[in-house]
Amino acid sequence: MVQQKNTLPRVVITGLGVVSPLGNDPKRLYERLLQGESGISRLESIPTESLPIACGAEAKDFTGKIDNYGPLEKALQRTIRKGSKVMCREIEMGVAVAQLALTDAGLTAEIRDPHRTGVIYGCDYIMTLPEEFAAGVQKCLNEDGEFQFDQWGAKGKPEVNPLWLLKYLPNMPASHIAIYNNLQGPNNSITIREASAPAAIGEAFVTLQRGHADVILVGSTGSKVHPFRTMHACMQEELAADRDDPAKMSRPFDADRDGSVLGEGAGAMILETLEHAEARGANILGEVCGYGSSAVAGSVVADFQHQAILNVLRAACRDAPQVGHVHAHGLGTVSGDRQEAGAIAEFFEGATAPPVVAAKGNFGNLGAGGGMVEVITSLLAMQAGELFPAPNYQTPDADCPVSLCVERGVSAGDSFVSVNITPQGQAAGVRIAKLGAE
Incomplete structure (x- = not known):
């Protein structure tokens, strides 16, 4: 666990990029969440005839075409087109959101120092295609x-x-991004399933604080929609049953929840030291203020996910025990939601319980890419001042004592903590605030 000290560089966010089942534009994604829209529908990219499920959350607006990567110089367009021959879909999404984040931050090749700009990316192991x-x-x-x-x-x-x-190598998103953009600073790949995104942000946070770089392009990418991976998930994971209306399938913390929904997506952010961002006149979107990680084995602790999330909250929020809202992992499984809700309630016991959001209710489990997309949605909510409501929360569960946001008009506050956890008990979380709020 590492905490920011007054003597260490402050770390801020200056650019965003996203690919999701609700679109590839961050602001549009947030607007659709506010309206309670769902990205879950019948699967179109993989055969489902022999599977127990037929619905999921595909990033249908992402085609892999060069215009998905945002405005690029012609030479870079040619390079990415050529490189796409050795990129699977997860890697393509990861590279695309990185380019979108660089553009959003205005961090052009002319103004960045290649030796002081790095890449840290989260990714799950990637499965090959049958063909x-x-x-x-x-x-x-x-x-x-x-x-x-x-x-x-x-x-x-x-x-x-x-x-x-x-x-199909999970280090290739970071490799491609660094090569295409001549980013010669620190480079690392984090592969811990759903916890990859906050862990990558934490690694970038620490790298910048230690003075090893001025800028880190941090992101994550993942997909649970894949001929083999979907099959594995059907055998190994607790998945929601198909419904006549697929939008009703993902129900985090609801008493009638019955599992997660598989999806795909990616997200990226530009992290900079405050000094570097201010020197170039960057638009500062928020400040990374805390980070925590934990791993608790189920063979040691019965409610191991509860303990892992509690450890993360204690670390990430050590200097600020009260936050504007919590972005929960909110997978929608019976045991997982119960354990997470218990950890949140225990940590904030005695304080005013912050509102909780769980974007998986709108777009399912995006694997390693989900955590980054979720952080981006909370960051946008914090900027706009309003949380997005849970679309499918109808019946409260006494075993899930959280204040889930269920209506419009709830304040997002000036800070938030976002947490993610794997089925094996690896958890990570980050605390982000408006600049100067903490």
């Missing part, structure tokens, strides 16, 4: 359609693209 090996497998089938393992080296392997692995 990468289809031709090779076909070559190794006998007359009865049985796969002959001893034929793979001679017949199957030559049919596989020699560069296929580069399309």
Whole structure:
């Protein structure tokens, strides 16, 4: 756990980029959340005939075309088009939001110091697509359609693209972004599933405080909508059942919740030292004021997610035990929401309970990309002054004692804490405030 001291550089946010099931424009995303819109619908990008679910939250506005990357110089457009041949969808989304954030921050190549600008990105492990090996497998089938393992080296392997692995390595988003933009500062990749985003922000926060860089492009990208990953999730995770109206499926903290909804997305932010941002006249959107991380094993503690989230809140909010609102992980699972709500209630016991939001109710679980998109939505709410209401909260659950925002007009306050956790008990969270509020 690391906390900001008066003698350390202050860290601020100056640019945003987003790809989500509710669009690729941050302000439009926030407006749609305010209106209670949902990005959940029947899945179109993967076959669902053999799956127990048919609905999810796809980032349908992201096509991978060059205009998704924002306004770019012609040379950079050509470079990204060429590089896209070795990028899967998660990596493409990650690169796109990075370019959008750089543009939003006005951080052009002419004004940034390559050696003092770094990249820290969150990403889950990435799964290959079946078609990468289809031709090779076909070559190794006998007359009865049985796969002959001893034929793979001679017949199957030559049919596989020699560069296929580069399309699926979780460090490639940060690598591509750094290469395309000549960012030679600190570079790191964080791979802890849903907790990747706040952990990446925390790593960037500490890196800037230590003086290793002036600017860090921090982001995360992920997808749970994938032929293999969706299949794995159906076997291993607690998923919400399909409903006649898919928009009603994701119900964080509601008594009738029955699981999470799979989605995809990415987000990025530009973090700078306050001194650097002010020197270039940047538009400051908020200040990173605290960070916490924790890992608690289920074999050691029964309610391990409760304890992990409680640890994160204690660390991230040590210097400011009261915040304007909490952005909960809010996965929508029975046990997960109960444990998270208990941790939030325990931490804020004795204080005025802050309102809680959970954007997964609108766009589901975006995997490693979700935490960054959620932080961006809370940042925009803090700027606008109004929280977005939970769309599907109808029946309170006594086991979830949180003050979930369920109506318009609720103040977002001058600060917030956002937390995320993995099914294995790895958690991370960040506290962000308006500049000068803390």
